[in-house]
Amino acid sequence: MSGFIDAHAKKRIHVAVGVVERDGLILLAKRPDHVHQGGLWEFPGGKVEQGETVEVALVRELSEELGIQANPSALIPLIQIHHDYSDKLVCLDVWRVPEFFGHPQGVEGQPVEWVPIEQLGLYQFPQANVPIIAALQLPQRYLITGSITDPEAGFHKLKAVCERAAIKLVRVRRSELTLDDYGILVMRFGAWCQQAGVHLMIDFELFTSLFKQNGSSAIDSLLQNGISGVHLRSRELLAVNSSESNEDEDGVSGALEAFSAAGGRLAASCHNKDEIEHAESSGMTFVVLSPIEAARSHDAGPELGWNAFRGLVAAAKLPVYALGGMTEASLEKVISFGGQGISAVSEWWHGETR
Numbered sequence: 271m272s273g274f275i276d277a278h279a280k281k282r283i284h285v286a287v288g289v290v291e292r293d294g295l296i297l298l299a300k301r302p303d304h305v306h307q308g309g310l311w312e313f314p315g316g317k318v319e320q321g322e323t324v325e326v327a328l329v330r331e332l333s334e335e336l337g338i339q340a341n342p343s344a345l346i347p348l349i350q351i352h353h354d355y356s357d358k359l360v361c362l363d364v365w366r367v368p369e370f371f372g373h374p375q376g377v378e379g380q381p382v383e384w385v386p387i388e389q390l391g392l393y394q395f396p397q398a399n400v401p402i403i404a405a406l407q408l409p410q411r412y413l414i415t416g417s418i419t420d421p422e423a424g425f426h427k428l429k430a431v432c433e434r435a436a437i438k439l440v441r442v443r444r445s446e447l448t449l450d451d452y453g454i455l456v457m458r459f460g461a462w463c464q465q466a467g468v469h470l471m472i473d474f475e476l477f478t479s480l481f482k483q484n485g486s487s488a489i490d491s492l493l494q495n496g497i498s499g500v501h502l503r504s505r506e507l508l509a510v511n512s513s514e515s516n517e518d519e520d521g522v523s524g525a526l527e528a529f530s531a532a533g534g535r536l537a538a539s540c541h542n543k544d545e546i547e548h549a550e551s552s553g554m555t556f557v558v559l560s561p562i563e564a565a566r567s568h569d570a571g572p573e574l575g576w577n578a579f580r581g582l583v584a585a586a587k588l589p590v591y592a593l594g595g596m597t598e599a600s601l602e603k604v605i606s607f608g609g610q611g612i613s614a615v616s617e618w619w620h621g622e623t624r
């Protein structure tokens with residue numbers, strides 16, 4: 271009962287947070303030792319005051335803390351994170367700040383540093399910032415492959431599609447391939463991805479099979495071979511960490527955790543709030559929510575629609591890609607609704623033949 275009272279007595283604060291960017295570098299500031307989450311690195315920002323919009327609050331905080339004037343019309347929403355610290359509830363409203371005047375400095379005496387996006391993982395942040403870092407490091411387009419019947423042709427098509435559409439994150443599905451041929455394809459394509467700076471996500475089925483054959487050495491081997499993530503279908507997501515599943519007995523949930531701790535990304539397909547919450551509690555890096563609109567490639571059931579997308583994204587504690595009928599033209603809307611970006615098959619995979 272006291273837990274119930276405490277939860278309601280806790281202060282809930284809305285925080286405007288700015289990711290100040292210049293030439294691929296992000297500005298971090300160090301929180302003073304004596305404040306909440308003191309001594310950790312943060313993105314500059316602060317509490318939204320009564321009567322302020324979050325954009326106005328952000329511009330004010332950046333001026334107070336860094337002495338810069340951000341261009342309010344250039345702000346881009348990145349992600350919203352609701353986080354429950356034991357002593358307070360925060361809603362971090364995070365925006366990219368690509369345009370500003372002035373030279374940022376720690377006006378309140380706080381150390382500041384410009385850090386390359388890919389090195390953000392080396393800094394210690396408050397717990398609520400984990401998905402913000404993920405959102406910053408993930409691109410706006412997530413390709414899902416369509417039909418692949420032959421590993422040789424599949425490899426060439428993958429290269430061509432990634433190059434043509436500037437894809438930096440791709441889920442290669444087994445499709446019609448045998449599991450062995452699929453393994454051969456992703457190993458070969460992984461080597462190319464390493465060179466091209468593309469992040470490759472593989473099916474959970476292959477991850478499970480490799481782990482069962484080779485134990486935990488499979489984890490390093492995947493990462494070394496350019497396979498940077500594992501994508502779980504919703505059914506697979508619900509089975510991991512579940513006491514009813516066999517997967518736990520085989521240690522696959524632990525293997526996923528170890529893969530993530532070693533820097534691997536975990537993604538899951540979700541269709542509703544329960545699945546998103548399961549993804550959050552299972553340590554997923556990001557999710558794909560579908561179907562937002564009717565998919566062109568197949569019948570995926572009734573659409574969620576844009577209002578549901580906006581609501582589910584606002585409540586999610588992870589980056590969310592929209593899937594189902596997405597085209598390049600949908601990207602702006604998805605971003606403005608707080609989504610990470612678009613995920614699609616038809617838009618890119620069938621581009622040559624459409």
Ligand SMILES: Nc1nc2c([nH]c(=O)n2[C@@H]2O[C@H](COP(=O)(O)OP(=O)(O)OP(=O)(O)O)[C@@H](O)[C@H]2O)c(=O)[nH]1
Pocket residue numbers: 285286287305306307311312313314315316317331360362396397398399
């Ligand atoms: N600015 C900022 N706050 C964060 C981040 N991550 C995070 O959990 N927070 C939490 O958000 C809350 C509010 O941030 P803040 O302390 O900067 O607020 P503020 O500038 O208005 O401080 P003030 O009350 O001293 O004027 C703090 O509890 C802080 O721990 C982050 O990356 N940036």
Ligand SMILES: [Mg+2]
Pocket residue numbers: 314315316317335
């Ligand atoms: Mg602050």
